[in-house]
Amino acid sequence: MIHLGFLRFRVLIIFFIGIFFFLFIVGRALQLQMVPNQRLLELASRQYRAAITLFPKRGVIYDRNMNELAMSRKVGSIFANPKTIRNSKQMAQKLSHLTGISYSKIYSKLKSKKSFVWIDRLVNDSVTAKLTQHPLEGVGIIYEYQRFYNNQELAGQLLGMTGIDSQGIEGLEYGYDAILQGQKKSLALMRDARGRTISVDETQFLEAQEGNSLILSLDKSLQFFIERELENQVHKFQARRGLAIVQNSITGEILSLAQYPYFNPNEFKKYPESVWKNQAVTESVEPGSTFKVFLTALALEEGILPSEQFFCENGHFQVNSKDSIREAQKHKYGWLTLADVLKYSSNIGAAKVALQLGKIPFHRKILEFGFGNKTGIDVPGEASGIIRPFKTWEKIDVSNIAFGQGISVTPIQLISAMSAIANGGKLMRPFVVKKIIESETGEIKETEPQILRQVITQEVSQKLTAILMRVIEEDGTGYLAALDEYAVAGKTGTAQKPNLERGGYYPNKFLASFLGFTPADHKGEKFTILVLIDEPKKYYYASQVAAPLFKSVALHTLRLFPSRWVGGTEEDTVTREGFWSILRDPLAGRAGMVPKGLVPEGSESERERKFLAGKFDSVSRRVDQNPSQMPDLRGKSMREVLEFARQAGLILTVKGSGVAVEQSLKVGSALQAGQKCSVTFKTHSP
CATH class of the missing domain: 3.40.710.10 (DD-peptidase/beta-lactamase superfamily)
Incomplete structure (x- = not known):
């Protein structure tokens, strides 16, 4: 009898222990499901997200008249996830034909065990267009910013240049790199359960703070x-x-x-x-x-x-x-x-x-x-x-x-x-x-x-x-x-x-x-x-x-710079300065504008004559010296907005680059010297 009672007691203890562990496991499971845990969330995130560092839009470099000398444009870069590509040799041939990069170089990248590899960065727009029209499995496009010097060789040694990661490596680009650079951002790559890249989240990158801009004394x-x-x-x-x-x-x-x-x-x-x-x-x-x-x-x-x-x-x-x-x-x-x-x-x-x-x-x-x-x-x-x-x-x-x-x-x-x-x-x-x-x-x-x-x-x-x-x-x-x-x-x-x-x-x-x-x-x-x-x-x-x-x-x-040292009437000054600060348009190629009639001797080529003489029939355009009402600045360039603010005596703050899209002062409102005005600029996306 004593032996049988002892066995029952042991069974009950084991039963209650089992019940305790069962309830503990259920409770823990409910806690994990119902109560957020930051550490576990981070661990889980690492399993389906990875990140690469990209540089946002770099600040613009202007000349003294707000002509762009260095700017940034959004271009595509091609990446691949080797783990999702079934036939690496065939894909390497297709990408080699598309990008012009050697087959062996691309194939070596596709044999990687990584879930993300760069195939080619900052590619030509035509390459991006072809890949967009005819997508390839396991291959995608990330848009990042490329530095562009729209005047080609003009002031090349002074401006310098940037590397592929948009970091200055010579000239002003190097000397003012910390100022021109925007805030670095990580671009999130979404992964599946096997760690394969399935999508790209560009939201954070595109919203990153762009770099500051420079206005040079250069003409x-x-x-x-x-x-x-x-x-x-x-x-x-x-x-x-x-x-x-x-x-x-x-x-x-x-x-x-x-x-x-x-x-x-x-x-x-x-x-x-x-x-x-x-x-x-x-x-x-x-x-x-x-x-x-x-x-x-x-x-x-x-x-x-x-x-x-x-x-x-x-x-x-x-x-x-x-x-x-x-x-x-x-x-x-x-x-x-x-x-x-x-x-x-x-x-x-x-x-x-x-x-x-x-x-x-x-x-x-x-x-x-x-x-x-x-x-x-x-x-x-x-x-x-x-x-x-x-x-x-x-x-x-x-x-x-x-x-x-x-x-x-x-x-x-x-x-x-x-x-x-x-x-x-x-x-x-x-x-x-x-x-x-x-x-x-x-x-x-x-x-x-x-x-x-x-x-x-x-x-x-x-x-x-x-x-x-x-x-x-x-x-x-x-x-x-x-x-x-x-x-x-x-x-x-x-x-x-x-x-x-x-x-x-x-x-x-x-x-x-x-x-x-x-x-x-x-x-x-x-x-x-x-x-x-x-x-x-x-x-x-x-x-x-x-x-x-x-x-x-x-x-x-x-x-x-005639008005700087030649005496003249107020109207004469406006004619000269107004022409140079407002009518000088940025052109593609190695040059700027000079007024008609001031073509230097020896300018014999047709390209130089067109460029140096300009495309204006006269210099009769005038600037309103005393604007009394706030105009609609939307669609205007930063150069035009800055010139207007100078003439109106406004205290101007600007945000962004490109053309004006928003202004703080209402159109048609009365203007007074010393008023504050904020104007927001945006660049049209390609």
Whole structure:
């Protein structure tokens, strides 16, 4: 009896234990079904979702007149899920025929055990269209943004380019990458129970915050003109390369920065990496006789009169027992005044001036002008140049540096230093980015001109300008840079190129340059221009090679910015400025618009004539100077909206890019200066 009772007790215990576990399992199951658990949800999500990182729309880069220089467009990228493809060989053949990629390369991707592989990214629209019309099993399309430079080679080295992941790798694209880039987003890939990709969720990607936009100080029309002229001059003299910069002497902003050979950022891989570099900031050169300008500035500051004379040794100066200096072109000058040393570009005269001043003041003034240090320009890769410590300078070093040998400077340093002379002695920080438009808030941040320091007095600036204007006279070295109606102050430079391997200088390799500003006799705005022609053949003197190009660039610059320095009525100002800021349409190809009647000489091709002359019959279109009612801005470009806001005195915020689709102020409402207005822009999807 006791044994039987014990067995029953054991059975009951086992029964109740079983009931307990059954109820626990049912309860746990109900908890999992009814009560959310974040950790489990995440684990489950990983089983049917994967993610790839893509970059949203990159900010636009505009010129000073809101012409687009760099933009982003939505294009397709092809991906595949190898796990869902039954016949990899057959699919590889189809995709190879569709994309042009080799069969073996695609087949190796399709043999992958992954559920997502890229087949080809940023493909041609025609490829996307074919795949959309004739879909393939296990193959899909993801739309992402591709950088596009609609002016092809225009300002290629300045703009730079981006890689396949929309990351800047050169130029402004690299330097302002963090600003231009949008917020990175993960694109969700939906998977089935086996981990196979079944769909793509693009919602989050398409809604990602796009990057901020840049408005440059660059003028598209001027840039095109200078690039064309620079190319012609390089070919004319069979030179190795050329460079030209135009800077606003007063503010420091760069209006044009051109170099040849140029390259197309859309196809940058077709060009050697050496062509990608912005030589104006990354490379340094021996400046030659243009450096005499800054020696003369010191001389005037130290009290040497322009009329003070220096004996130029009849063309041969024995500096010491082993070193001597000769004049270029075998000139045999006797006594020359300080002004004539600069006018006739006497090497011996410059050496005599430098030796009289002494190496310590000379070295100090060189540094004050910004040589040997970065200018602070907002372009990546800036070099400092090379100015050796004055303690290492011997007598021959002082003599050579006086006419630009034995030192190394960048083109941007040269033009900035000359702008200081044009600007009453104020050295300005050069800059290229004029404004930044924040995509999220629409706020516009403007770059303010920055004075670095006063390098010479106003009085010295005026005296030196007068001397530099004499260089352009008929018997001066820069006479071919003279303009008929406008005063030019400048200096030629013909520098022998150093042989960096063997030492010394090449006997037949030269760098021809011209550095000057205009209108030199104008108290207001001026333009500083630097022209460099590297290794010209046949003729190599700057007076023959560089000065004529300076003249062409200067004249065109003054024509493009007439209202800045030419007096006129208010209506005249509107006619000029209104045409340039509003009627200049962006065109496909390497150029911008210039008004009819201002076609540069030598514009012979039909493409250039159409482009340079423009498509307007007249410049009679006027802008309403005092708009009293709010118009409908929908459909207008950002350039047009910004111009209207400027004239109406509105405080404008902008969002997005493309054309205006929404405005905060009601159409027809009364306008008052100082009112705030928000305008939203959108780009039409393809």
